[in-house]
Amino acid sequence: MEIKTACSQCNLRELCLPFGLDPREVDQLDELVGSRRKIKRQQHLYRSGDPFEAIYAIRAGSFKTDVILEDGRDQVTGFQMTGEVLGLDGISSEHHSCNAIALEDSEVCVIPFVRLEELSRQVESLQHQFHKIMSREIVRDHGVMMLLGSMRAEERLAAFLLNLSQRFTARGFSPSEFHLRMTRDEIGSYLGLKLETVSRAFSRFQDEGLVAVQQKHIRILDTPGLKRILNHHASN
Amino acid sequence: MEIKTACSQCNLRELCLPFGLDPREVDQLDELVGSRRKIKRQQHLYRSGDPFEAIYAIRAGSFKTDVILEDGRDQVTGFQMTGEVLGLDGISSEHHSCNAIALEDSEVCVIPFVRLEELSRQVESLQHQFHKIMSREIVRDHGVMMLLGSMRAEERLAAFLLNLSQRFTARGFSPSEFHLRMTRDEIGSYLGLKLETVSRAFSRFQDEGLVAVQQKHIRILDTPGLKRILNHHASN
DNA sequence: AAATCGTATTGACGTGGATCAAAGGCGTCC
């Protein structure tokens, strides 16, 4: 028995694939969203190497994606929240090229890719929104490269916190108070730092009155201060 | 007066947008490719902030893309060669979010984006190939994140050289001997290293007999050796 | 052929973040 919650009813539609579609078109999209899938914390939505069949819109919960090398090193390539789309990496080779793992008990909408391409040949606004979503991912990745390639530890963490804050805001949550769903180690992997360095940077921010940190609970006390850390760079 | 060189005649079509299209479809694509544009060395194809109107397929030459922060720091996000597509970053916001700069005198095919979306609503194989190209960019970016986030200097350079070698091969050039079109500084920016570090890594590779380096001219002497550098990592 | 300029190499030294190590907080499972 499927719980059939339509895109048209979904409060995430402004952030997700239905954005910009008119009601009739959203109904068409509804038909396409085959099913929902619940993923328990720490479980994989898909693994690197899995055949690619669908992309996924996060309906509840959150995920990380990571890439693993043969020698065991891994790199978290992103953290995804509700309304964001997972699986785009799989289109190019018909196989997924990263792992998607739930950070908490989560639920996704399964969007069979062949059918999405089909419908987006008919519905211009859907086609365009899908392209925007892919492009946004590319732009986001460039931002991460900038961060990894030319920022110091505290700048990276400040950028990370400001980015989270903004995304929580877009979802109607507090911009200044939230729970991290990922560990220090996962943050470190994403930011190209060791977990100890992440922890120390948090402590320093706390000492400077920028944030209040209590384990995974974060309160941002001085947003402009965090932004200043990002820009206050002498040169490179 | 336009030099009208058709996709159907182009020896890059296997690497580019026409891949997978049948001859009739390639003709349709031809009509869409509005014009070609020559870009001199060091000139911009587009700049961050420019309104987005078209994507570009590189017909001759090569480019770098970079992102610049307010404080002047910049990060090279990629090097592009013939057959590769530039401008995908612009779709998401209708404005380009990075700069594309020619590394040598180059020529691109201008592909007006509205028309590309139009045609790819009619031509399934074009739609799919375009999606693959975007997805490939995302996968590539994840690879760069891995490199920036968890590799040491020599591993980064080895990965870079092997990647170049493979791309030259795909274009019918020697896998083992080529000219770098970018400076040490640009390589460094891309790899998240300073130019001195890049230079030293080259020297070390040379000492170890892995490559012969003479300024921008590179000869790879020991491909397996370079690959070993990539994997021979104790742990993380 | 000399002068100039951008690029590359190499050396000496400094430092930010990694590594190693220990201890404390918190949730969870018997």
Added chain:
DNA sequence: GGACGCCTTTGATCCACGTCAATACGATTT
């Protein structure tokens, strides 16, 4: 409710890469 395991914090030390500086190389101009 006690013990165990995971996560986090913090300190001490190390080292890979950055920084600073000098020199060399090659192309281009005059």
